Structures are given as C-alpha cells and as structure tokens.
Amino acid sequence: MDLRGATVVVTGGAIRVGRHVAGRLAERGANIVVNYRTSAREAEAAVAEFRGQGVGSLAVQADVSTHAGVQAILDAAIREFGSVEVLINNASIYGPTPFDELDEADFDRNIAVNLKGPYLGCWLFGRHMQAQGRGKIVNVADWAVERPYVNYAPYFVAKGGVVALTRVMAKELAPAVQVNAVAPGPILMPADFDQETIRAVERATPLGRIGDPEDIAQTILYLVEGTDFVTGAVIPVDGGRTVS
C-alpha cells in the first residue's frame, strides 16, 4: 500500500513506541491520527511536528476500551481526512499482578484495554475499510504470550487474545483488509526497571540486547507498505526470545 495521502490511526500514539511508529509513518507521507488517553501535551506536540513535515495530523482523546471511544476516533478521522486506510492497535496497559493479589477488577481492566480495544478497532475500522475495499490493521501483541512469565496473568491472557483476534479478523476481513500483528520483545523498559533487571533481560535475549522502537516501526512498515500478501501473521520482534 502506498502511504502517500493515506490516513493512519495509531492508538496510544503520543509517547514511547506508538509515537515512534507514528513518526515513521508520517515520513512516508501518511496523514496521522494520534489517539491518546492522558498524554495530551505529547499528542499535540506530535501533531505539530507531523504538520510541519507537510502531512495532515490530528490528536483524538479517547478511551479505546469503549465502543464510544473507538467510534469517536474513527468518526474524527473520517471527518478530517475522508477515510482511514491503516489502523495500528498499539494502546496498552502493563503491570504486574502477583497470583495472590489477583482480583476481578484487574482482569476486567486488562481485557478492556488490551483486548477489547483492539477487538473494537478491528470491528469498527475493519467495517469501514471493507466498505472502501482496502485497509491494513496491525495489532501489537507480545512475544511472551508464547512463553509467559509469572506475575502478569491478566496481561498475558489479554495479549494472547490479541493473537487469536489477529487470525480471526484476517479471515473475517479478507480479501479487502489485511490483519497482522507484531509481537515485541524487550523494546522500551518500564520506567521502574532497575539496571540489574535490565541486564537480566539482556542476558535472556539471544541477541544480547534490548531492541529499539525502530525495530517495531520497520516491521510495521513492512506489513503496511512492503507486501499486500501477508495476513493473519504474528511476527516476533524480540531479539530471539521466542526461541531461547
């Protein structure tokens, strides 16, 4: 797909990995809709930067865990740019929940943001893309769904659902829309990880280092621009952790 003049929505696109991906897509000539929940200042700064590069851009505050929130992003994008060609389902929450502290609320929160959000995106944006005859959706999963570590049960259950969602929607939306996922390994560490923890992660990674948001951006560019013949794929971008 030629991104010039196309419209791309990145959920959770104001900071960190999503922000970097949005920047790379803007460089390819796409209009960028930056969805955010709390990072208003960062979202507006990204929009200003993208407009300065000559593409259209819009920030949309919305909670992806609700139908109304995802519909609001789609409506705003269509109002501004006429259509949406690409959706990157990047928004996510992440945090430990030791088994002894599991509660229903934590499960519901993880499922709502990390699984229902992408599900609503595939459904509502997918319907729009199907009607216009073309589109791409990239979901962001997690490599460790294949080999989960302890203390993150609700998160991994939700991200495992994202893998299933990718395969289900690839079939539901074929042939007009391609639906794939990237499964990041260690890319940007949570702010509360100390040096010792980061070194342990590096040691557990066959390539011996932490990745970079650029690794995710290039994989997404491949799925969006590089081929129209891949759908239902889940691509690990994990320095080899899946095979370690």
Ligand SMILES: NC(=O)c1ccc[n+]([C@@H]2O[C@H](COP(=O)([O-])OP(=O)(O)OC[C@H]3O[C@@H](n4cnc5c(N)ncnc54)[C@H](OP(=O)(O)O)[C@@H]3O)[C@@H](O)[C@H]2O)c1
């Ligand atoms: N970082 C890594 O090493 C790594 C590893 C494996 C998988 N991943 C996956 O890669 C993606 C990006 O990672 P990241 O570390 O950059 O993510 P992150 O910092 O944890 O979160 C990305 C964004 O999600 C948004 N968000 C959270 N709840 C939302 C909601 N209800 N509605 C709308 N937006 C919401 C937040 O927006 P606001 O800031 O506006 O509130 C946040 O900026 C995620 O899907 C993550 O699970 C990352």
